[in-house]
Amino acid sequence: MSDHQRADARRNYARILAVAEDEVAAHGAGASLEQIARVAGVGSATVRRHFPTRQALLAAVSHKRIEALCARARELTGTGDSRAALLEWLGEVVAYCVAARGLAEALAYEPAEGDSLYENSCSAALEEAGGPLLRRAARDGAVAPDVSVADLITLIVGIVLATEHHPDPGAQADRLFRLAVAGLSPTG
Template identity: 40%
Template sequence: MSPVCNGVVIALVGSGPRERPRRADARRNYERLLEQAKLAFGEFGADASLDEIARRAGVASGTLYRHFPTRLDLIEAVLEEQMRALADLGRDLATADDELDAVSTWLRAALRHGLAYRGLAAAVMNSALDRGNDRVAAWHTEVFEVGSALLDRARRSGAVVARTDDADVLKTVGAIAWACQDDPDGEARAERMLALVVRGLQSR
């Protein structure tokens, strides 16, 4: 994803030559925090320790809270980056020579996203409903539109059956991620289930 993350807090002290290094330091801290948060949330879910994320990023907890005042702010930043990456991948695949392979590659990426960040998505969506956060709905709309465009291209080329419904396909991928979330063999089982879906999509 070519992520654009809002809410970056950059503390500046003084002026002149000192300003640029401070901005660069703040940007690096932000990026390290986001990277460690992705790993921690993927490993421990939405309740991962924020202090541990700060420790892994090599910064003080106060630095984390300056960039992300609440846990939800950090979760939203991680989820936004991952969803933008998924959308960007779909756009890159839009000119691939093999339309079916492009769909399969993108659905596999969507499945892995669902397996890794299912708890984050639930936390963000529940809060978005409470706060009327339209930004979260926009992420989901963008990802759906990218997936639909890949499926439409594959339908028009004859690589995918004409009766395919975009929402059915994408919801099925989400259902696979949900069904495999607590399975010790979840990732491998999810791949096998996705392979069945892709075979079902393929034109005979």
């Protein structure tokens, strides 16, 4: 590939990603790939060459938010009460997923066609970043030892997707997440 072709490919990628960010913000994870191609001024084959699956597109759109959540997990690791630090981070994951349309879908496990070993890069990044928070909370006896970050991300994704059409999705998702964390037993 010539330098000119590589430069064109980089420009196309950047243009497609910028349009995709707007379309996902407006229409969520179901944003039309054809509409993204039209607005970006490229063919749908070009979109698919850069983003072979919807999951790949959502992961690229969500990259900055995932990085911010990973950085936040690193900031909270080793600070204060281990349970409180973990719950603060998970609460931020819930809030980000509600606010950033498409992020919950990007975190959802969805095997690529014919690929049962597909690894979700967004979830993998959060699992790695949240691992130290969870391990510390488990070591302190604040979380059951068999709970994984993947379990918690799956729980969050389910809650966010189930509440996305609620009149106040942020409050409802937060309430349900807190309920899941507290359990069903009355306090006191």
